[in-house]
Amino acid sequence: MKKSLIVALLLVTMVCSSLFANGNSETVTGKPKVAFICKSYSDAFCVWVKDEIEKNAKENYSNQFDVICFDSAGNSTTQINQIENCVASKFDVIIFQQVDAQATVPAVKKAVAAGIPVIVTTGHIEDGGLSTYIDANPVQQGTVVAEYALTKLPTNSKICILQGPAGNFHANGRQKGFVDTLGKRSDIQIVDAQIGEWGKDKAVTITQNWLSSIPDLTCIMAHNDDMALGAYEAIKMAKKQGQIQIYGVDALASACLAVQDGRMEATVFQNAIGYAVKALEYASKTLKGEAIESITLDSELVTPENVNKYIELHKMLGNI
Incomplete structure (x- = not known):
């Protein structure tokens, strides 16, 4: 009996590990689910955006929806599978940083066809306007x-x-x-x-x-x-x-x-904070049935003359 129980627990653990591979385990809360698919946890800028999304979600949207993060590890096939899994799992919004602007298009089309809004942040893809992007130039x-x-x-x-x-x-x-x-x-x-x-x-x-x-x-x-x-x-x-x-x-x-x-x-x-804030603002709007449109954020040159402003920003964010 004890041996059967141990085997059963191991099987449950294996299933859960497989389900949430490259992502955080989801807590069932009954709230809408928003996926954030990060291009790569080894890319410092992408992780900065992810951290800002998690922080902003906790501070401003925890009563509206849950954010579940996934790591594409810089692999377009992994990212396509993650998008398709989010569609199958009936996520309410998908936000992602594209690994490949063309390869992800079919998966995005599936998401949109299933009624799931797709927001691309720190980039945009060649999908004829099906997704909404938040990007810089x-x-x-x-x-x-x-x-x-x-x-x-x-x-x-x-x-x-x-x-x-x-x-x-x-x-x-x-x-x-x-x-x-x-x-x-x-x-x-x-x-x-x-x-x-x-x-x-x-x-x-x-x-x-x-x-x-x-x-x-x-x-x-x-x-x-x-x-x-x-x-x-x-x-x-x-x-x-x-x-x-x-x-x-x-x-x-x-x-x-x-x-x-x-x-x-x-x-x-490159405005990681702006990417995160706008992505979750857009997620919130789409869940309320409000319209959103693609935008381009400004980028500013950082030199010895103005760098202290950005160092203070990073200190405030806890990055230094």
Whole structure:
């Protein structure tokens, strides 16, 4: 009898573990269910957005709906399965950060066909307007940081670029902003660009190779702060601190501190708080039957002149 009970309990545990793989266990409260599908828990900016969503949900919407978070781990197949599982589980709203702007479209169509509103935050997908997006302009982000770099780079600078994933909307936009703006100076040369997949560790390896093959490298521009900070780690290991300029995007707490102490020249504030606040506001509105529309949030250049404002913000949020 005892052995049968143990086996039964193990089976229940296995079923629950399978049901909530890559997500938080849901408490049955009778309230509407809102899914937040995070692109990757290994991406510092995505986690910042997730943390803000959880915090905002607890403080402002706990009496209206439950938020259940899932980790797509940067894998589009995983994300598609998560969206489809949310449809099958009859979630009331799905919020997600897309891994792939095209691959997720069929799953989003299934959700919308099932009457589930879909909100894409920190990006948007090519679904003909079926979903509502909350995003920034990645071309503008790349442009403002590159314009600042133009004022700091010496004559005949050699630049390398750390890119996000191939085909990614934000990576493509930031790259366009970088390249078009840097092209305004004929003496500047972009000598290489490598895909770092948004990751710090991969950026370290790529930068180490650049430091070996391009001894007179002047500057590294990264599509996000994690890769920019990875570049700095490689530069530090090579004892070349202060010799190579570094620029990023996101204004993570760690990057703001790096701008303050001179390890990075600049970054761009991508509004994680705005993404989270607006996503849950939109979720609340759709549950009430109110209309919502896609919006683009502003991004601001962060330099040594204004970085203290953002450091204070991160302190207030508990990130520092």
